[in-house]
Amino acid sequence: xxxxxxxTHTDRFCRNLDWNLLFxxxxxxxxxxxxxxxxxxxxxxxxxxxxxxxxxAQFDCTLIERSxxxxxxxxxxxxxxxxxxxxxxxxxxxxxxxxxxxDEITGHVTISVATHAxxxxxxxxxxxxxxxxxxxxxxxxxxxxxxxxxxxxxKTVTCGIGLAQNKxxxxxxxxxxxxxxxxxxxxxxDLFGKQILTSVDVVAQPYxxxxxxxxxxxxxxxxxxxxxxxITSTPVGRSYHLEELRRLIEIGVGIGPLPFHVAQRxxxxxxxxxxxxxxxxxxxxxxxxxxxRTCLNPSExxxxxxxxxxxxxRSIQERSYL
Numbered sequence: 347x348x349x350x351x352x353x354t355h356t357d358r359f360c361r362n363l364d365w366n367l368l369f370x371x372x373x374x375x376x377x378x379x380x381x382x383x384x385x386x387x388x389x390x391x392x393x394x395x396x397x398x399x400x401x402x403a404q405f406d407c408t409l410i411e412r413s414x415x416x417x418x419x420x421x422x423x424x425x426x427x428x429x430x431x432x433x434x435x436x437x438x439x440x441x442x443x444x445x446x447x448x449d450e451i452t453g454h455v456t457i458s459v460a461t462h463a464x465x466x467x468x469x470x471x472x473x474x475x476x477x478x479x480x481x482x483x484x485x486x487x488x489x490x491x492x493x494x495x496x497x498x499x500x501k502t503v504t505c506g507i508g509l510a511q512n513k514x515x516x517x518x519x520x521x522x523x524x525x526x527x528x529x530x531x532x533x534x535x536d537l538f539g540k541q542i543l544t545s546v547d548v549v550a551q552p553y554x555x556x557x558x559x560x561x562x563x564x565x566x567x568x569x570x571x572x573x574x575x576x577i578t579s580t581p582v583g584r585s586y587h588l589e590e591l592r593r594l595i596e597i598g599v600g601i602g603p604l605p606f607h608v609a610q611r612x613x614x615x616x617x618x619x620x621x622x623x624x625x626x627x628x629x630x631x632x633x634x635x636x637x638x639r640t641c642l643n644p645s646e647x648x649x650x651x652x653x654x655x656x657x658x659x660r661s662i663q664e665r666s667y668l
């Protein structure tokens with residue numbers, strides 16, 4: 347009897363919940379302004395304010411604490427925003443999933459990728475996918491590994507490829523390859539070409555790096571290792587994009603970290619030099635990150651299946667660049 351009562355209550359709640367109110371709330375939180383939210387939604391400011399009041403009345407709690415100088419989510423508002431974000435991801439995928447139900451795979455795949463994610467395994471999967479399904483399309487978003495986890499959890503992308511230092515329990519992770527980072531300098535650096543260096547020589551250099559090279563960031567283990575070595579100065583340059591960071595290193599703005607297997611081609615060309623340091627630098631796993639609760643269209647399923655096959659074709663030794 348209790349179960350039947352609970353189900354009836356749940357059905358009534360789902361039937362009465364207004365998705366439009368949730369969507370307005372989602373946009374309002376993202377914009378952090380009634381004015382900006384109204385402009386994005388193409389409605390009046392009072393309409394946005396009224397939608398928030400109706401939603402708060404429906405849940406009988408304050409969702410956003412607002413004043414002339416304050417815009418902050420309450421604990422209830424934070425929880426509702428996370429749920430609304432995932433619902434938006436699910437709703438947005440309905441049209442995509444239905445649109446691509448054809449005999450021929452013609453859908454779209456959106457992949458969030460960390461800037462340093464480079465591997466023959468990934469390249470082989472992309473090439474095979476295009477060969478098998480030439481009418482399907484791809485888009486690749488370069489973001490931080492933390493943003494990859496958020497996007498995959500919210501179902502706004504097909505999958506992610508990146509570091510998984512701070513794993514979200516509800517997601518699945520399959521290691522594509524292992525990599526290590528090393529420190530590099532450009533030709534104009536007085537460290538270039540030197541096989542033997544003291545820690546004092548290295549620590550004295552200006553430092554450039556990824557913004558995630560800090561305690562608690564995606565590169566937490568590297569940040570701890572280089573600080574233990576003595577590199578603790580404030581970076582003189584930062585970039586989320588590997589190519590821009592490599593540019594800063596190559597032109598002599600500072601020394602900095604790059605994935606060993608990516609930097610080797612530039613070392614071979616004489617444009618970079620790996621700085622020998624007596625430090626145990628960490629190894630990172632780059633993983634395929636998926637959400638088992640995401641409803642995939644045929645093209646998305648095909649790409650993930652192909653990538654998994656390419657991963658399985660190579661041993662862990664072949665997929666390690668250490």
